[in-house]
Amino acid sequence: MSKKRYRKLEVPGRFTTPPEFTVRFDGKSYTARAGESLALTLLAHGVYVVGRSSKYHRPRGAFCGRGECGHCLAQVNDLPNQRLCRCQSQAELRVESQNVVGTAQFDLLSTLDWLFPQGLDHHHLMIESKTLNRVALAMAHELSGLGRLPPAPTDYVAPHPERRKVEVAVVGCGAAGRAAFDVLRAAGREVVVIDSEPVTGDGVLGGLRVIGYYDERYLVAVGADRLLWLEADQVVLATGGVEQLPQVPGNDLPGIFSRRLTERALAAGILPGQRVVVAAPKSASSSTRNCARALVMQLLDAGADVPATLGLGSNSGAALSLEGGLGEVEGQHRVRAVHADGGGDVFSCDALIWCGPIAPAYELPRQMGLSTPYQPTQQGFVPEHQGDGRTAQANVFVAGEVTGIEADQAAAHGAKVAQAVLASRTAGASSVEVRHARA
Amino acid sequence: MPGRELVCTCEDVTRSDVEKAIQHGHTDMESVKRYTGFGTGICQGRGCMSQVAGLLHRQGAPAERLFPTTPRSPLQPTELGQLAVGGELPPLFPGPQAPATLPPPSMPPAPVALEPLPERAEVVIIGGGIMGLATAYHLAKNGITDVVVLERAYINSGASGRNGGGIREQWSTEQNVLLMNESIRICSEFAVELGINVWLRQGGYLFVTNKPEQMAAIERNVALQNRLGVPTRILKPQEATQIVPDLNTQDLLGACYNPDDGTLFPWPFLWGYANGAKAKGAKIITFTAVTGIDIEAGRVTGVVTERGRIKCNLIINAAAAWAPEIGRLAGVTFPNKPERHEILVTESLKPFLKPLVSELGTGLYFSQSGRGEIVGGLGDPEEPEGVEMRSSLRFAVRMSRALVNRIPRLAHVKVLRQWAGCYDRTPDGNPILGYVDEVKGFFQVHGFVGHGFMMAPAVSKYVGLYLAKGQEHSIFKDNRAARFKEAGTNRAETLIIG
Secondary structure (H helix, E strand, O other), X not given: OOOOOOOOOEOOOOOOOOOOEEEEEOOEEEEEOOOOEHHHHHHHOOOOOOEEOOOOOOEEXXXXXXXXXXXXXXXXXXXXXXXXXXXXXOOOOEEEOOOOOEOOOOEHHHHHHHHOOOOOOHHXXXXXXXXXXXXXXXHHHHHOOOOOOOOOOOOOOOOOOEEEEEEEEEEOOOHHHHHHHHHHHHOOOOEEEEOOOOOOOXXXXXXXXXXXXXXXXXXXXXXXXXXXXXXXXXXXXXXXXXXXXXXXXXXXXXOEEEHHHHHHHHHOOEOOOOEEEEEOOOOOOHHHHHHHHHHHHHHHHOOOEOOEEEOOOOOOOOOEEEOOOEEEEEOOOOOOEEEEOOOOOEEEOOEEEEOOOEEEOOHHHHHOOOOOOEEOOOOEEOOOOOOOOEOXXXXXXXXXXXXXXXXXXXHHHHHHXXXXXXXXXXXXXXXXXXXXXXX | OOOOOEEEOOOOEEHHHHHHHHHOOOXXXXXXXXXXXXXXXXXXXXXXXXXXXXXHHHOOOOHHHOOOOOOOOOOXXXXXXXXXXXXXXXXXXXXXXXXXXXXXXXXOOOOOOOOOOOOEXXXXXXXXXXXXXXXXXXXXXXXXOXXXXXXXXXXXXXXXXXXXOEXXXXXXXXXXXXXXXXXXHHHHHHHHHHOOOOOOEOOOEEEEEOOHHHHHHHHHHHXXXXXXXXXXXXXXXXXXXXXXXXXXXXXXXXXXXXOOOEEOOHHHHHHHHHHHHHHOOOEEEXXXXXXXXXXXXXXXEEEEEOOEEEEOOEEEEOOHHHHHHHHHHOOOOOOOEEEEEEEEEEEEOOXXXXXXXXXXXXXXXEEEOOOOEEEEEOOOOXXXXXXXXXXXXXXXXXXXXXXXXHOHHHHXXXXXXXXXXXXXXXXXXXXXXXXXXXXXXXXXXXXXXXXXXXHHHHHHHHHHHHHHHOOOOHHHHHOOHHHHHOOOOOOOOOOOOO
């Protein structure tokens, strides 16, 4: 263990004992604490860049922190494309950056990015001559792919799914799902709630991700050592939402963090940066702004410098509170400065907290036969539903942020939807009947 | 740089990429996805689906017509080893009790105002898959430019956009070997002729088998292929590992390998032919389904669509899985049966697999795409007939088992999505080509049993020469629809994969 590997982004005064073990990233050791994700461990050491993107070899580092985006992919103990935000730090884990020619920080092929400022049009690459075309495509193939083929498992045994039937399945144990689950359980329903987070409790199936609604019958969920084929008479979909990147130049740079990642980092005693700008879009709701402003307070309390907030209203607590939104993010390998919208103000910083729109997680509702048209006001696809969560599918309900409501109303909505579930159930209702969207 | 902000960070798709796609005429979500590649990476569109819809909306697409692309299972990357469960297989879905011909799958609504139909055309082609579009191109190239292609959904919505992209000369009949030799030549020149890359990669096809009766077939086929100049070699199982080092050969009896076979990326093929045809005057009309065929005095006089009628004296049926249905509209019965075939794709990895590998006897096939993903499928002997494009858990399990068995190192590789398309199966494995006896002016180009994609480049060329120049290739005599009613038909094609 190298004694020089101090953790420069720990919240001052938060820890009285040293870290517990080390993990390795690209050959260097980093101290880590149990309970941190690999993404947070590396962030604590100021490691922002963990790999390179598929086409232009742009730098990549954690953004969403919840296993939704694909920004923090790396090879972990020879397994490719692991989301570091979903991997718990453990002693001697071996993490390697992917798609790197050189180092994650200085990648030779990142020259592609500035050699082709207009973008590289792969459809029309070298189509003038048969010979050149052949060579260009062969080269492109050699450069393709993220990660390497992993070794064969030494002790592979085909898993056996655990098959269960319940009256009600709630998907998602956020505020809405939890509230719905509690009401249904209190009413004596045979109910389970599934969530990818390691939540626990009676009827709570934590650490399982629902990977689809198969054969108009099974909710299939996968965990580290668990595989579940679940059948339910009624389903409450509280799948929540996915934080979206800002749509400004430089929007994919490492050092741009979602609100939820920031909350997690702070809860783990880790600062996302020393100088942090917090921004929200002009269209942000008052609830989002309130969350963002609370985050500013936490960041200041934790010892970060907040030179400015953008779009959070006046007197946010930062040195400067600008009403305008985000204009551009600047930096080579990671965030170095943030431009306010409309030009003029530029703030040097090492992190940008983006409190952006949350797009409903429509995928499972759609697979269960709900219509999910685009809603411009929500900037996302919202499953069609009534106020109490009922949908065109008699046995499928939606609750919480997936319906486009604000996070602070999710718990109340979950409870209301649970009442609709209780009211709707007819005696002897059999398994979920859904007409699937075909194709 | 304006427009350089990334919309899809998994595949590095910028805002200007999306705007260019829209300018190129890809104005629905499914088409933009295919042209730009957004939403095909590890996050499967979670971070970009609504951004792209927002861009389309800002360019004038009405919100109520904007839907996300079909969310495919698994919704989170899932290891093949986790899907390859032991024990009993899940039952068939939707199962044999489903009617033989289900209503056609729902497709996204047309995104923008559609151009009006022409009143008449010299030729109407039904089906905007590879066969229809390539035929339009070759008709126009040979002087028949007043051609309309009618497609019921978006380009690439059918089997042409859902297949594994394999292209091979290893066949069991002389005609197919020669056709495919010609097709591969055309593919290698496609980018220069039609101005778009199709990513042809000649990594070969490696057929393997553990069935003694298949070894005899391999010997017979390889002798035929060698006689026709195709350099296929018969390999012992151990020799096959020189081509695919991670191959499990424990149960294998032998293999054959032709280095000239390969894979390509299906979608740009269709755009290339469509644009080539349009540049020469043909019209490609999407989101317009055919509902009837006008016949007067035993001769076609027009095509009826849900949006009106086009008068014409020549109709080409290139509707593949829907071809028998189109036949019925003209009162002609064809023996083809649509049959679902499922397929999946994994995360992308650095190149490690050179050829397409296929198991004779089980129908397993897989290859590594130009982008590094493992793409593959596996036929199901229990699959009932019918136009059906939903995915099943049974396939996910069967396919994962088969892949992990054949290449154990794939156990930790993660599946990103699975989908399905339809084979257009004929009784003898050969296509139905040419005019029919029952109705004049009704030309057939279908029944390719899942291999129409690779055969289209050559077949469409001969259709063009036949209809525009009167040069009749032997494929039209040998593959007439009438053969099924006659004794002593031509030799059945046995090398059907999938």
